[in-house]
Amino acid sequence: MKRAAIVGASAIPVARSLSKSVRDTASEVCLAAIADAGLEPKEIDGLFVSPPGLSRPGGFMWSCTLSHHLGLRTRAQAMVECGGMTAALAFKLAAQEVALGRCRFALALGVDVRADEDAEDFEHFLKGMTTALLGLYGPYDGVFGLAAPIPYYAMSAQRYLHEHRLSREDLAEVCVALRRFAAENPRAQHRKPISVKDVLEAPPVSPPLGLLDCSSFASGAAAVVVAEESWAKEAKRPSARVRAVGEAHEPAHFAPLKGPISRFESASRAAAEAYAEAGIRPRDVDVAEVYGVFSATELILYEDLGFFERGASAAAVRDGRTSGSGGTVFNPSGGRLSLGHPAGATPLYSMVELLEQLRGGCGKRQVKDAAVGLLHAEHGMLNGSLVAILEAAP
């Protein structure tokens, strides 16, 4: 097996809607990532993509229409989908094809565009929505009229607070900390500073979660180029070598039948696999980008990934130990809550941030001497997780 490295990356600012068509947006970030790697488009021989919007129909043969549009002649390509983990799997396939020696330069793309709420034909929209939501939440949970996964995560938050005797203030602290990072990130959707009071007084969404405890509807696109580590070295490209990928899925969909919802087994399993493969411990990680789509989820993940004891994340956040005053720095991009969460692209936004951190080019939000990075992505209330360990190279 060869060693894979991330050699180029690009992402557009996260916003509620895309300012251009999905195809124009996707083409723009792909070409920018290729240029960032110092390559020509004709050198790309692998293309792995998310659907052109997770909640949008019409993705049939999207990898083919995109390779046609970009003029890419590949040795491997596919569209992949696994909920919020989608773009991480596009990356994984790109890295695997490079490691197997099938592809020299593989491109991974994640793009998402918010569902169109203002559909002109309301009846058509309602029909599509009813079917899509029942398909997503299944024939049992779906009939209860769930309009979003928020109630599941809200109940997870309620159990986490209940079991560890924590409060909504503890959740609010992490929202504030992430917003402070986002203020320094030109790609972030929400950059205006907020206070604990703002979070506590925001309109309730699903108790105990209020509006600022939740990531908001977002669109965006991000892409990375993966190449052999030896090429990156010879070409002297500042890159991130892929030291490990761990992945774990539980036989559950949203709320599990048994087992706790105040912690997520898949994240711990995927992390344990990745740490073992890389031969490192959590404390060796300088910077982590984790998939905290809600405030409580963010805190739970710090613990699931082995950084703190159960229930101890909140105190660490309050003391500044998660944002630069010692130890691993979490979500310097602003995280899902403030960078934004275009789900189909989110894991690649994390990867773009990690590459830039490991290259040392993040300005005011730069993590000092960042050499080892951790990426976490998940699908459907953490019933599956992917953890990748990256290392600065050279």
Place this chain on the structure above:
Amino acid sequence: MREIIDAQTAAALRQFGDSASEEFYRRLKAQRLCTTRCDQCGEAAFPPRSFCPYCHSRQIHWFELPRRARLYAFTQQGRSLRFIAPEVIGLVDVEGLGRILSRIDAPLEGLRIGQELEVAFQELTPEIWVHHYRPVN
């Protein structure tokens, strides 16, 4: 609008369901909340299956859930496709089975973790009934 949601829900239940979900809703219509248990390993499954998801035996039988359960977690959603918002949603701990998602037919304010609930039934359409839970007084 209600007619569209009802018709589409029925169609989606067929599209995304299976033989076990069809039987589940047949029994719910008769106001019986049921699932399947494996004859071989004895594990109860939820959702019900036409086989055992633990030992994969095809020898299963249907049984009715105990009427009482305990509230494990709860919240509400401000927007719902079907019900009047805000809609209280909970995870209900059923002894010998595990936790299932349900509507909770009570205001959020009076609820607490661990309280005892009892199952009740609600007609969505003549064909589709759902279970929900109410606090035991």
